[in-house]
Amino acid sequence: MKTALKVVGALLGIALLCAGGLYAWASIRTTRMLTRIVDTHQVDFPIPFPLTEAEIAELASPDSARAVALARAIERGRxxxxxxxxxxxxxxxxxGGGVMIDDPAIGTALGPNITGGFGSRVWEYDxxxxxxxxxxxxxxxxxxxxxxxxxFQLMSDQExxxxxxxxKSVPPVENEVPAVTLGPLGKVLLALGEILLAADVIPSHTAPHSVFPPASEATVEFGRHLSGVCTGCHRPDFSGGPIPGGDPSWPPAKNLTPHESALGSWSFDDFARSLREGTRPDGTGVLEPMAAIVRYTRNMSDTEVQAIWNCLQTVPAVPVE
Ligand code: HEC
Ligand code: HEC
Known part of the structure; x- marks a missing residue:
């Protein structure tokens, strides 16, 4: 009996030591990961983008060109x-500040204040x-x-x-948001590469960006550009699966390829309804985090929804696992 207790005690001790060791290793590694310097290129572009000669020619007064350019840029940005x-x-x-993750185990990553008010993170931004x-x-x-x-890596300079x-056009908000802190699980997941940092995922920090987005038409090219915001969850080949670094309570992202077991049986109208109303052909509603995304995709223009659909029709069909 005593020996059994001793063995259990020793095993527990070893387990605790291992956990402690893993945590210490993860703490050191994540601190290094988050404090290293990543070299990036140094770009410049106008804010706002100026009007074209043709657009200026249409103005009642050419003196208003800058004000009109700014007003249009703000509308496009919105x-x-x-x-x-x-x-x-x-x-x-x-x-003025919000929440990305607030979990004792994973950590606290709050979206900082990016207005022009006190506590803003972007006062000195160029x-x-x-x-x-x-x-x-x-x-x-x-x-x-x-x-x-x-x-956001596919954003053109103009976007x-x-x-x-x-x-920059929104009213200033006074709010100072604390820096990111990682919890024990967050540290271990980051150290093991289960959560990846954007700086490590983005393939190049020096490749030039496109200046303008593809023309806003229902083309596969424009659709591919738009779907750059879907692939983080639905994967670059749109085959779906568990969301890398996502909340463990989230369901896997769905397969959006044209395979019959995926969107192959959907019509364009079914797809448009899913992005506008968050409902599937069988009447069920999409779950979080897609439900949150629908609060944005419902504002897409018909051309944008059609372009994404046209792009999805051209990707290789992958069966649902
Ligand atoms: C999924 C959540 C999320 C989304 C979406 C997001 N951000 Fe952030 N952002 C954060 C968090 C968290 C930080 C805090 C700093 C960090 O990432 O370490 C941050 C930091 C920033 C910073 C300040 C960085 C610094 O410390 O100097 C700026 C500026 C910013 N975001 C702008 C934007 C803009 C513009 C968009 C939309 C194009 C955007 N963010 C979308 C979560 C998000
Ligand atoms: C934050 C992660 C995330 C992003 C970004 C995202 N999705 Fe989703 N999406 C999901 C998840 C998770 C599901 C599954 C939800 C469920 O099971 O109800 C889903 C479901 C869907 C569905 C329903 C498919 C089906 O078979 O039920 C469609 C359509 C869809 N997404 C399209 C898109 C498009 C288009 C974009 C980009 C504009 C996008 N999603 C961006 C996570 C995301």
Whole structure:
């Protein structure tokens, strides 16, 4: 009896030591990962993008060109955020601060205040800083961020410029948001590579970005560009599966390929309804986190929904596992 207790005690001790060792290793490794410097290119583009010669020719007064350019950029930026780039999901509806993750085990990653008010993280941002943060997942200091910036890597200069013009146009909010802290599980998952940082996922930090997005037409090319915000969850080949780094309570992302076991049996109208109303052909509603995404995709234009559908029709069919 005594020996059995001793064995159990020894095993428990070893288990605790291993857990302690794993935690210590994970703490050191994640600190290194988050404090290293990631080199990125230094880009510049106008905010707002100027009007074209043809657009200026249509104005009643050419003197209003800058004001009109800004007003149009803000409108485009608002549409991009409200239909596609979901910044408000984590930074709050007024951009004054919000929540990405708040979990004692995984950690606390709050979306900071990005308005012009007290406590803002972007007061000293220049154009290169916006590029680094949004399209590379690297803060102005060169350190990697936990924001999933891989979803934004396909943004063209003009789209990023429009988003920044819009963010800069909102009323300032006073709110200072604490920095990201990782919980024990968050550290272990990050150290083991189960959670990946955007800076490590984005294939290049020096490749030039496209200046303009593809024309806003129902083409496969425009659809591919738009679906850059879907692949983080639905995978680059759209075959779906468990969401990397996602909340453990989330269901796997669905297979969106044209295989008969996936969207092959859906009509375009079924697809449009799923993005507009969050319902499937069988009448069931999509679950979180897709339900949250639908609050954005429902603002997509008909052309945008059609373009994504046309793109999905061209990807290789993969059977649902
Ligand atoms: C899924 C949640 C999420 C989304 C979506 C998101 N962010 Fe963030 N963002 C964060 C978090 C969390 C941080 C805190 C810093 C970090 O990542 O380490 C952050 C940081 C930032 C920062 C400040 C970085 C710094 O410390 O200097 C800016 C600027 C920013 N985000 C802008 C945006 C914009 C613009 C969008 C939309 C295009 C966006 N974010 C979408 C979660 C998000
Ligand atoms: C944050 C992760 C996430 C993002 C981003 C995302 N999805 Fe989803 N999506 C999911 C999950 C998870 C499901 C499964 C939900 C369920 O089981 O009800 C889903 C379900 C769907 C469905 C229903 C499919 C079916 O067979 O029921 C469609 C259609 C869809 N997504 C399209 C898209 C499109 C298009 C985009 C990009 C504009 C997108 N999703 C972006 C996570 C995401």
């Amino acid at each position: 549409h991009l955020v409200d239909s596609r780039y979901v910044c408000t999901e984590c930074h709050g509806a007024n951009f 154009t290169a800083d916006w590029d680094r943060t949004i399209r590379h997942g690297v803060g102005p200091s060169g350190r990697p961020l936990v924001m999933p910036a891989e979803d 990023l410029s429009d988003v920044v013009a819009y963010v």
